[in-house]
Amino acid sequence: MADDSAEDPRSWDVATRLVRGGLMRSEIGETAEALYLTQSFVYDTAEAADARFAGQDPGFIYSRYGNPTVAMFENRLALLEGAEACRGTASGMAAVHLAVTGLLRAGDHVVAGKALFGSCRWILNNWAPRFGIEATFVDGPDLDAWRKAVRPNTKLFFLETPANPLLEMCDIAAISAIAREIGAKVVVDNVFATPIYQKPLQLGADIVVYSATKHIDGQGRVMGGAVLGSQALVDEAYRDFIRHTGPSMSPFNAWVLLKGLETLDLRVRRQSETAAALADRIAAHAKVKTVRYPGRTDHPQHELAKRQMTGGGSLIAFDLGTQAAAFRFLNRLQLVDISNNLGDAKTMATHPSTTTHRAMTEEQRLEIGLTAGWVRLSVGLEGVGDLGRDIDRALDAA
Ligand SMILES: *Cc1c(COP(=O)(O)O)cnc(C)c1O
Numbered sequence: 001m002a003d004d005s006a007e008d009p010r011s012w013d014v015a016t017r018l019v020r021g022g023l024m025r026s027e028i029g030e031t032a033e034a035l036y037l038t039q040s041f042v043y044d045t046a047e048a049a050d051a052r053f054a055g056q057d058p059g060f061i062y063s064r065y066g067n068p069t070v071a072m073f074e075n076r077l078a079l080l081e082g083a084e085a086c087r088g089t090a091s092g093m094a095a096v097h098l099a100v101t102g103l104l105r106a107g108d109h110v111v112a113g114k115a116l117f118g119s120c121r122w123i124l125n126n127w128a129p130r131f132g133i134e135a136t137f138v139d140g141p142d143l144d145a146w147r148k149a150v151r152p153n154t155k156l157f158f159l160e161t162p163a164n165p166l167l168e169m170c171d172i173a174a175i176s177a178i179a180r181e182i183g184a185k186v187v188v189d190n191v192f193a194t195p196i197y198q199k200p201l202q203l204g205a206d207i208v209v210y211s212a213t214k215h216i217d218g219q220g221r222v223m224g225g226a227v228l229g230s231q232a233l234v235d236e237a238y239r240d241f242i243r244h245t246g247p248s249m250s251p252f253n254a255w256v257l258l259k260g261l262e263t264l265d266l267r268v269r270r271q272s273e274t275a276a277a278l279a280d281r282i283a284a285h286a287k288v289k290t291v292r293y294p295g296r297t298d299h300p301q302h303e304l305a306k307r308q309m310t311g312g313g314s315l316i317a318f319d320l321g322t323q324a325a326a327f328r329f330l331n332r333l334q335l336v337d338i339s340n341n342l343g344d345a346k347t348m349a350t351h352p353s354t355t356t357h358r359a360m361t362e363e364q365r366l367e368i369g370l371t372a373g374w375v376r377l378s379v380g381l382e383g384v385g386d387l388g389r390d391i392d393r394a395l396d397a398a
Contacts, residue, residue, distance in 0.1 A: 009079055014196070018261050022075030024068060035255040036068045064246045073254040076261050077216075077226055080195050081208060085234035087227050087242055088249035088257075092191065092211020093119050095225030098247055099187050099209045100124070100158060102237040106132030108155040111184075113140030113170050115163035115368045118359050120189060124158065140170040141301060146178055154182060160189040161308075165352040165376040166317050166369055167192070167292045169301040172308060176204030185233075191215075191343070196268040197311040206233060214343030215314070217260045218267050222253040267345070267381060271314035274387065275379035279316045281388050282377075285395045287325065289373070292317040315342060316377045323372035325398045326351050330375065332397035335382065335390040342378035347387055350376045 009021055026034055041060045043049040051057040060066050070088045078086035089095040100123060104110065112124055114137035124135040138145035140159060157179045161170040172188060179186045187207045188200035194215045200208045210216060212224030227238060242248060249257075272295075279293035291298070294305035295312025305312070320326045330338050330349055339348040340355050350356060353365055353372050365371075379387070 010082075012079075014080065014265055017079045018076065018263075018265055021079035021261075022072040022077075022258075024072055033069065033072050033255060033258045036251050038067070038251075039063050063251065064248050065243050067248075067251045067254070069251040069258070070249050070254040073224075073249070073258050073261070074226070076258060077195070077210075077212075078228060080261070080264075081201065081228050082199060083201055083208065083228035084231040085229060087234060087238055088212070088254055089225040089227065089242075089247045090249055090253075091223040092209070092213055092225040093123075094247035095209045095211070095227050096120050096189060097123055097127075098238055098241060099207050099227045100156065101128070101131075101133075102241050103156050103185050103187070103207075104128070104133050107153055108133050109151045109153045110135040110156045110158055111146055111149040111154055112137055112158040113160060113163060113168075114138060114364075115140055115166065115168050116158075116160050117164045117189065117191070118356055120158070120160065122359065140168055141304075143171065143174050143178070146175055150178075150182055150184075154184050156184055157186045158189075159186070160192070161198075162192045162294055162305075162313065162315070163368075164192065165350070165357065165374065167294055167299070167313075167315060168368070169294065169299075169304050169308070171304055172198075172200050172203040172205055176206075180204070192315055193309055193313060194264070194268050194343075196265055197272070197309045197313060201229065203308065206230075207237075212257050212260070214341075215268055215271075216257055216264060216343075218264065218343055218345060219260065220341070220344050220346065222250075222256045224249055224253045224257050268314065269311070270381055271379050272311045274381075274384045275314045275316055275377075276312050277384050278377070278379060278387060278391060279312075282316065282318050282391060282395070285392065287320060287329075287395050287398045288318050289321050290319040314379045316379065318375055318377070319371070319373045320375060320395075320398050321373040323351070323354070326373055326375050329394045329398040332394040333390055334393075335386055336377070336394075342376075344378065345381040347380040347382055348378045350378070352376055 074086040136149040159170045176186045186205040188205045207229040210226045283291040336347045
């Protein structure tokens with residue numbers, strides 16, 4: 001028999017969390033989440049302002065520190081992730097920069113997987129050294145390489161899995177165990193797996209970061225990012241940093257992303273189902289040398305994918321041998337767009353070595369196996385038949 005006591009939202013199904021989680025209705029009783037486009041907040045009395053600033057009253061002060069629409073987004077995403085705390089940011093890169101530098105100081109050392117989103121690698125390679133932080137890049141799947149890279153001052157492991165663009169995977173649980181032994185923190189960029197298919201915090205990571213620009217919006221509209229972890233760590237490492245440096249999420253973007261979260265589970269599951277079918281179809285084509293898709297048994301780390309992820313995701317990579325063949329493929333596409341974005345409702349194809357990974361040296365690209373024949377496909381929500389025919393025609397032309 002159902003009782004009428006309020007349920008803890010943490011006991012809700014994922015679908016319910018995504019629609020109802022974090023909802024704060026105003027006294028007006030609006031159906032959709034309210035968009036609080038306001039910079040600051042007012043107080044009934046001078047004493048109330050005093051109490052708010054003293055932290056005795058938890059209300060809002062200024063939208064750089066916190067905003068009700070952004071808070072709804074943060075609470076909904078935290079509920080989905082199973083995290084105690086979440087902070088929204090202006091972009092995914094603001095989230096990565098915050099996540100990494102908030103945990104470090106001059107003299108610290110970072111170990112990172114070498115297959116990373118280009119700008120993440122730039123932060124560690126080009127920016128962090130200015131502040132006396134050094135990074136060592138390792139072959140992500142090689143656990144011994146993580147162990148061997150550790151120095152007495154190693155404070156952080158940073159990894160992306162599956163990694164951009166060739167969908168190489170790192171064992172989050174094993175790498176987190178190594179980090180725990182040496183007292184280092186683990187930050188996982190979980191964009192490719194999405195919060196639907198992979199839960200780094202449950203596998204031992206300390207912090208998860210997202211570009212909400214990708215699947216969380218998923219409809220090509222706004223930029224956003226998020227950092228999630230325990231309340232204690234998020235407060236200690238990030239609260240004052242956000243307050244005083246202002247990488248804050250816009251309330252408007254938070255509102256769009258709240259609506260994105262409502263359909264995230266539906267979209268990611270459909271995109272992943274279509275991606276699995278297309279990966280098989282692409283693999284069967286004579287022009288294709290290699291296909292990488294975490295859900296296929298020929299992925300080099302398929303066993304890890306099965307253990308660590310509950311779905312294959314919406315991204316596929318495949319090798320057509322040469323840049324000329326990859327360009328012929330891209331230029332013959334009619335339905336699928338050529339774009340550097342991913343996670344969108346519209347299917348998009350990218351040539352990583354001349355676009356997203358252009359800033360890397362040839363040598364760095366070769367280190368991660370990225371030769372000029374590789375194409376990355378982000379599968380959207382169109383009909384699988386239409387996509388399959390478009391891709392087949394383009395592969396014939398490759
Ligand atoms: C897009 C992306 C980012 C950066 O996010 P932005 O919202 O573009 O700033 C970081 N990591 C990964 C894996 C990404 O795909």
